Amino acid sequence: MKLLSVGLTGTTDYIRARLQQDCSVLRQEGFRVAIDEINKGRYTFLGCNVIEGELSFRNYEKIKSLLKDYVAKLLADIIISREEKKLLKKIIDTNYYYFNENERSLIFVNALEILNTCSGTLVDFNLTARHSKIMTKIIQYLDNHHELVLEGFMNFRLKEYRKRLVEVVDIAVDDYMMDLEYKEFIRVLRYFIDIQEPKIEEVHVVIGQSGSYKILDTSGDAIKNNYLENFIVESASEINYEDLLITSLISIAPYNIMLHNHDINSSQNVVVTIKNVFEGRVALCEGCHICKEF
Numbered sequence: 298m299k300l301l302s303v304g305l306t307g308t309t310d311y312i313r314a315r316l317q318q319d320c321s322v323l324r325q326e327g328f329r330v331a332i333d334e335i336n337k338g339r340y341t342f343l344g345c346n347v348i349e350g351e352l353s354f355r356n357y358e359k360i361k362s363l364l365k366d367y368v369a370k371l372l373a374d375i376i377i378s379r380e381e382k383k384l385l386k387k388i389i390d391t392n393y394y395y396f397n398e399n400e401r402s403l404i405f406v407n408a409l410e411i412l413n414t415c416s417g418t419l420v421d422f423n424l425t426a427r428h429s430k431i432m433t434k435i436i437q438y439l440d441n442h443h444e445l446v447l448e449g450f451m452n453f454r455l456k457e458y459r460k461r462l463v464e465v466v467d468i469a470v471d472d473y474m475m476d477l478e479y480k481e482f483i484r485v486l487r488y489f490i491d492i493q494e495p496k497i498e499e500v501h502v503v504i505g506q507s508g509s510y511k512i513l514d515t516s517g518d519a520i521k522n523n524y525l526e527n528f529i530v531e532s533a534s535e536i537n538y539e540d541l542l543i544t545s546l547i548s549i550a551p552y553n554i555m556l557h558n559h560d561i562n563s564s565q566n567v568v569v570t571i572k573n574v575f576e577g578r579v580a581l582c583e584g585c586h587i588c589k590e591f
Contacts, residue, residue, distance in 0.1 A: 302344040304446035319367035369435040407469035493550040503557040539567040558588040
């Protein structure tokens, strides 16, 4: 008796092996389970059959329920591990065709990274949640159908899942564009550094937990910048200390920069930016009297 069948494209060896392994539980209970294979056009259908002279209604429902769980878990695994990447690439190629091949590849890598973390608005779309929701959809479908074609099921029954993948790609594209803007920003700042004559040999930058900072000379005295002091006075109460620090350092254009007391959590971005702008000129202090005094 054929209980259900699954229509697939491509190789079916792995899926057949998984089904036979999963059905070993039924064999242990005395039921002979066979997996047949039928080709129909470009689809290969794997049928799950129970060879039994007489099946009671109770046994039939039990076996079919177990098979549905096996098939649902197996297909959810296949969708997540194999088909998900194909869907991402298709979304990128369709919605963002105007990016070149290399750019689309970078966006694809970004999208995979986002799927691996799934934070923020995607926190409910993590691996476990995706797998669970897909399994539920498959079981619900098999409650009323004995045949499932994977391609058609993904196209018509997983619309919400595909919609969330589009959201992932959109976020990946936004991140990519922001990265491009950041790199251009760094390039422009490096240009200003390159055309300036350094005004001082070395400065010591002490960054506080609130983002405020001090720029000291080698004697430990604060370096004053009249232009920036006037800017602070004339600005609104909210001051972007990171931008101000970068501007200060560019106006001074030192040969070398020593960063002190940098808090990784609160000032990581500005530290990375300083190191990128002043490439090869920045060192991080591991602790000294200047760090302790600030």
